[in-house]
Amino acid sequence: MTMAPTPRHIPDRLNGSFLRRLKSWETLLLAVAAAIFTFNALASPYFLDPWNLSDATFNFTEKAMIALAMALLIIAGEIDLSVGAIIALASVAMGAARQMGVETTGLVLIGAGVGLACGAFNGFLVAGLGLPSIVATIGTMSLFRGIAYIILGDGAYGGYPASFAWFGQGYVWGAITFELALLAVLAVVYGVLLHGTNFGRRIYAIGNNATAAAFSGVRVRRIRMTLFMLTGLMAGIASVCLTSRLGSTRPSIGMGMELEVITMVVLGGVAITGGSGTILGVMLAALIMGLITFGLGLLNVPGVVMSIFVGILLISVIALPRLLERMRR
Amino acid sequence: MAAEPLVAASAADAPFSVSAGPVLSLRGIVKSFPGVKALQGVELDLYPGQVTALIGENGAGKSTLVKLLTGVHQPDEGEIRVGGRVARFPTAAAAAAEGVTAIHQETVLFDELSVAENIFLGHAPLNRFGLIDWPRMRREAREILARIGADLDPDAPLKDLGIASKHLVAIARALSVEARVVIMDEPTAALSHKEIGELYELVERLKAQGKAILFISHKFDEIFRIADRYAVFRDGGMVGAGLMSEIDERRLVEMMVGRAMDSIFPVRTPQIGEEILSVSGYSHPTEFADVSFTLRRGEILGFYGLVGAGRSELMQALFGISRPSAGICRIAGEERSPRSPAEAVEAGLVYAPEDRGLQGAVRALPIFQNLTLPSLGRISRAGLLRKAEEFALTRHYAERLDLRAASLDQPLGLLSGGNQQKVVIGKWLATQPKIIILDEPTKGVDVGSKAAVHEFMAELAAEGLAVIMVSSEIPEILGMSDRVIVMREGRMVGEYPRAGLTPEILVRAAAGIGAGGAS
Numbered sequence: 141m142t143m144a145p146t147p148r149h150i151p152d153r154l155n156g157s158f159l160r161r162l163k164s165w166e167t168l169l170l171a172v173a174a175a176i177f178t179f180n181a182l183a184s185p186y187f188l189d190p191w192n193l194s195d196a197t198f199n200f201t202e203k204a205m206i207a208l209a210m211a212l213l214i215i216a217g218e219i220d221l222s223v224g225a226i227i228a229l230a231s232v233a234m235g236a237a238r239q240m241g242v243e244t245t246g247l248v249l250i251g252a253g254v255g256l257a258c259g260a261f262n263g264f265l266v267a268g269l270g271l272p273s274i275v276a277t278i279g280t281m282s283l284f285r286g287i288a289y290i291i292l293g294d295g296a297y298g299g300y301p302a303s304f305a306w307f308g309q310g311y312v313w314g315a316i317t318f319e320l321a322l323l324a325v326l327a328v329v330y331g332v333l334l335h336g337t338n339f340g341r342r343i344y345a346i347g348n349n350a351t352a353a354a355f356s357g358v359r360v361r362r363i364r365m366t367l368f369m370l371t372g373l374m375a376g377i378a379s380v381c382l383t384s385r386l387g388s389t390r391p392s393i394g395m396g397m398e399l400e401v402i403t404m405v406v407l408g409g410v411a412i413t414g415g416s417g418t419i420l421g422v423m424l425a426a427l428i429m430g431l432i433t434f435g436l437g438l439l440n441v442p443g444v445v446m447s448i449f450v451g452i453l454l455i456s457v458i459a460l461p462r463l464l465e466r467m468r469r
Numbered sequence: 470m471a472a473e474p475l476v477a478a479s480a481a482d483a484p485f486s487v488s489a490g491p492v493l494s495l496r497g498i499v500k501s502f503p504g505v506k507a508l509q510g511v512e513l514d515l516y517p518g519q520v521t522a523l524i525g526e527n528g529a530g531k532s533t534l535v536k537l538l539t540g541v542h543q544p545d546e547g548e549i550r551v552g553g554r555v556a557r558f559p560t561a562a563a564a565a566a567e568g569v570t571a572i573h574q575e576t577v578l579f580d581e582l583s584v585a586e587n588i589f590l591g592h593a594p595l596n597r598f599g600l601i602d603w604p605r606m607r608r609e610a611r612e613i614l615a616r617i618g619a620d621l622d623p624d625a626p627l628k629d630l631g632i633a634s635k636h637l638v639a640i641a642r643a644l645s646v647e648a649r650v651v652i653m654d655e656p657t658a659a660l661s662h663k664e665i666g667e668l669y670e671l672v673e674r675l676k677a678q679g680k681a682i683l684f685i686s687h688k689f690d691e692i693f694r695i696a697d698r699y700a701v702f703r704d705g706g707m708v709g710a711g712l713m714s715e716i717d718e719r720r721l722v723e724m725m726v727g728r729a730m731d732s733i734f735p736v737r738t739p740q741i742g743e744e745i746l747s748v749s750g751y752s753h754p755t756e757f758a759d760v761s762f763t764l765r766r767g768e769i770l771g772f773y774g775l776v777g778a779g780r781s782e783l784m785q786a787l788f789g790i791s792r793p794s795a796g797i798c799r800i801a802g803e804e805r806s807p808r809s810p811a812e813a814v815e816a817g818l819v820y821a822p823e824d825r826g827l828q829g830a831v832r833a834l835p836i837f838q839n840l841t842l843p844s845l846g847r848i849s850r851a852g853l854l855r856k857a858e859e860f861a862l863t864r865h866y867a868e869r870l871d872l873r874a875a876s877l878d879q880p881l882g883l884l885s886g887g888n889q890q891k892v893v894i895g896k897w898l899a900t901q902p903k904i905i906i907l908d909e910p911t912k913g914v915d916v917g918s919k920a921a922v923h924e925f926m927a928e929l930a931a932e933g934l935a936v937i938m939v940s941s942e943i944p945e946i947l948g949m950s951d952r953v954i955v956m957r958e959g960r961m962v963g964e965y966p967r968a969g970l971t972p973e974i975l976v977r978a979a980a981g982i983g984a985g986g987a988s
Contacts, residue, residue, distance in 0.1 A: 150864070150876060344834060345842055
């Protein structure tokens with residue numbers, strides 16, 4: 141068999157990209173977000189007030205920052221359950237440093253640095269020692285939170301400088317908060333990182349088949365380590381924002397936040413088994429969760445009901461495509 | 470029902486004569502899989518109290534035959550007769566009910582269960598409430614173990630046993646059904662010398678009990694030691710059968726390999742250049758020892774051996790997947806023993822693995838993302854992907870390799886085995902390597918793509934690339950290689966120039982018959 145004299149032509153892509161976008165998960169999420177927005181606007185006269193809307197962004201901005209890095213981690217087939225505890229440890233570290241007279245710049249660096257260090261420790265356990273990430277980070281979840289409790293006991297740290305408050309309470313332009321602006325910038329950075337760089341491509345390869353990725357010369361352990369460090373760093377940054385917004389530190393800060401972050405990532409269309417998902421999806425999911433929480437809050441629905449709502453939403457959004465698929469057969 | 474002694478025969482009253490009728494016969498068995506005819510017109514007889522050795526190269530159809538006899542696959546044509554009656558084995562249970570049982574190369578046992586539970590898993594004796602009758606199960610387990618001369622506690626958890634004892638449990642499990650025919654698929658592959666001796670004793674015992682034994686092995690010494698009859702398979706058909714006493718090694722080997730070269734390989738005039746790879750004293754704690762060889766530009770070096778000879782493990786160590794315990798690897802004169810695949814790729818050495826699905830390809834990702842995965846550094850700028858460059862690179866290799874696909878954005882897993890292999894080879898060529906190692910490059914590849922892969926391999930060598938080809942197929946080794954190294958049990962046992970090399974020499978060296986080659 142000889143090589144064909146004129147090579148056959150294989151098109152780059154088959155479907156037009158417009159059609160593909162129309163059928164995507166992100167389109168579904170956008171429709172859900174628009175529906176909830178419309179419903180909220182009709183149900184409550186206070187919803188469309190810009191300052192109310194701006195306030196409402198606080199219930200997802202910090203979580204969404206962590207969700208950006210967590211999305212990369214989950215796409216790579218790993219997970220980090222310790223992010224809530226990292227927030228607590230970073231916050232306690234900032235509180236303790238404040239007691240020693242550290243100023244705003246130092247506090248921010250400490251918060252982010254502790255997050256980065258915690259992430260590096262998780263990365264060491266998973267990428268270095270080869271522990272399964274779900275087990276390793278359940279362990280560090282208790283460990284980090286435990287250290288926070290030992291340092292702080294039942295007390296609270298406060299007395300943060302006025303300039304520190306800006307990170308959680310400041311506005312950059314009109315009703316746009318610093319946190320929302322930071323999230324927007326980070327979302328663009330992570331979007332480019334995941335979808336436009338070598339690093340992002342390798343994340344997908346690892347998440348789909350880590351063995352084949354390693355056999356293709358991808359430095360799998362180094363990338364896993366980097367992803368855990370990024371997740372820790374984002375938890376540290378979220379801790380700065382949250383501590384600044386609350387103005388005080390208790391050891392229970394950020395408790396249970398890891399599950400909300402992971403919910404956001406999964407709702408955003410990231411496969412919990414790894415290998416697929418987009419930053420746009422995760423950000424839309426963050427928006428949806430924020431809108432639901434805010435809308436139900438305006439209607440004076442208690443928090444417990446909100447969590448039921450989010451649970452039902454998550455299950456139905458995940459189940460719907462599979463049910464449709466099954467009905468088609 | 471497994472309690473009764475299978476055949477209450479002592480060695481004294483078991484003079485099964487050679488003339489006794491076969492207990493199991495295959496007549497005209499044909500079995501096809503998509504694209505391959507695995508068995509064509511197989512005839513085989515198994516006699517009570519006798520061991521029949523089944524001999525053949527890898528891919529000759531032996532495993533398919535075992536699967537037909539154990540109810541895993543159904544024959545397309547032909548019939549299986551048990552004791553003269555036509556029998557059907559639609560399921561594994563049906564095969565067991567007809568008294569056909571198999572001891573596989575790697576039997577699936579359960580570490581967390583006890584010896585008795587493993588023996589009777591799936592057919593445990595029940596009491597009148599439908600619950601497991603534990604006392605009876607233990608008693609019967611003890612009886613079976615005694616019958617095969619195994620001194621094991623039925624209550625011991627399997628995880629506490631050594632490999633040899635686990636093997637005995639696997640045998641006991643096979644014999645826990647009332648067996649008339651026992652299939653042993655390379656039973657000595659994982660055993661030590663002493664354990665092999667014990668296995669032979671067991672085979673003698675089973676013979677004395679009147680069982681017909683089908684013994685699959687690559688090792689000629691053991692075939693001559695324990696078999697009464699032989700059956701040789703080649704290319705899915707039986708090419709010879711008879712009594713061991715009437716045949717010798719030389720004629721068995723001839724039958725195994727004596728095919729005409731039925732595939733057409735590209736005609737090459739090798740342009741052998743300077744030395745590019747030199748490996749000396751490469752060793753691994755368990756897989757291979759003291760391997761030394763060199764490779765030149767433009768050369769195709771074949772590695773032949775039986776499955777498990779340590780060839781893939783050696784190649785993976787050279788590629789940096791595992792670390793050698795000793796040895797030096799020089800690439801283009803520089804001492805570089807890659808510690809990771811990434812380092813190997815940088816040094817210009819790449820490896821297309823045998824297990825494409827697990828190691829070679831990320832099947833869920835599109836073709837172009839697979840192809841560019843090792844070359845991302847070259848097609849990007851400051852770490853940013855450039856889609857146009859990616860598609861251009863992919864298109865270049867897709868055309869060179871005559872890829873058949875609907876689009877370059879198609880998930881790789883949707884392509885045929887041959888086209889997946891083209892993408893895997895293309896992905897390595899895109900890194901512009903000096904040395905490419907192809908591990909069983911045409912395994913699971915259809916005939917048409919096979920020729921294309923061979924053609925392409927020849928082109929690469931002609932362009933000055935140094936090629937190592939690991940293959941278990943003798944025609945491929947002979948058809949493509951300029952030089953052949955044979956490995957057996959982790960060691961190099963021979964190195965031969967292509968000229969004057971015959972299938973017999975390869976088979977003898979790989980199976981350890983007579984003197985190996987000059988090294």
